[in-house]
Amino acid sequence: MRDIVERTRESVPGKLEITHEGIVHDMMxxxxxxxxxxxxxxxxxxxxMPDGLLAHTGTPDVEDVTEGVMRHPDVMVxxxxxxxxxxxxxxRSLLAAMEIVSRSNPDNDWVGKVRDYPLLGIPMYVIFxxxxxxxxxxSDIHSTPDGPRYATRKDFVYGEEIMVGEWLISTDRLPRYA
Known part of the structure; x- marks a missing residue:
């Protein structure tokens, strides 16, 4: 599947990722x-954050070849x-992954990545x-009969401060879709 994604990435609109279920294509x-x-x-x-850490928004993807999963977080610590x-x-080198929910495919962020990120060993996942x-x-990956899952979920509303790892950030003035 990785070869297919690499060959078609430039010729199709949107973003391509690989999960256990197959290729996820976010059209927009x-x-x-x-x-x-x-x-x-x-x-x-x-x-x-201290020097030496980045909140990276570019490429490349994160991939676990043995699991057959390739994802592209919007922001990676x-x-x-x-x-x-x-x-x-x-x-497993990421301290956190963040996703901004897609208007066209919200289940990819709220369902698929909630399943895949603990499987990939990403210790914290933040969804906006x-x-x-x-x-x-x-956060707090633990084992379940269905595979690794996050044990702790803290919901927030835009405008509140949230903890991302050991760092407190504001969610004030984050844009909303019209």
Missing amino acids: RPGGPHELTAARVSRRLERV IAEADMEVEGSFDP DPRTGTGAVL
């Missing part, structure tokens, strides 16, 4: 509110040293939902 490219949310969250995190690799990032002005911080 992220728009202004989505990108502004990612930029503001990234900037707010980088103001409070990662050490600069862990970015000095060719190809995809090791998902511009459709509703709400979100959630998921």
Whole structure:
């Protein structure tokens, strides 16, 4: 599946990712509110994180070849040293992954990635939902009969401060979809 994604990535609109169920195709490219949310969250995190850590919003993907899963978080908290690799990032090197919920495919962020990110060993997953002005911080991976899952969920409303790892950031003035 990875070969298919690599060959078609430039010729199809939107974003392609790989899950156990197959290829996820988010048809729409992220728009202004989505990108502004990612930029503001990234900037707010980088103001409070120590040197050597980034709240990265670019490429590449994160991939666990043995699990057959390749995802692309909107924002990744990662050490600069862990970015000095060719190809995809090791998902276990991320301290957190953040997603801004897609208007066209919200289940990808609220269902698929809630399942995949603990499987990939990403210790914290933060969801920002511009459709509703709400979100959630998921953490504390634990084993279940269906595989690893997050044990702790803290919901928030835009305007509140949230903890991302050990860093407190505001969710004030995050844009909403019209």
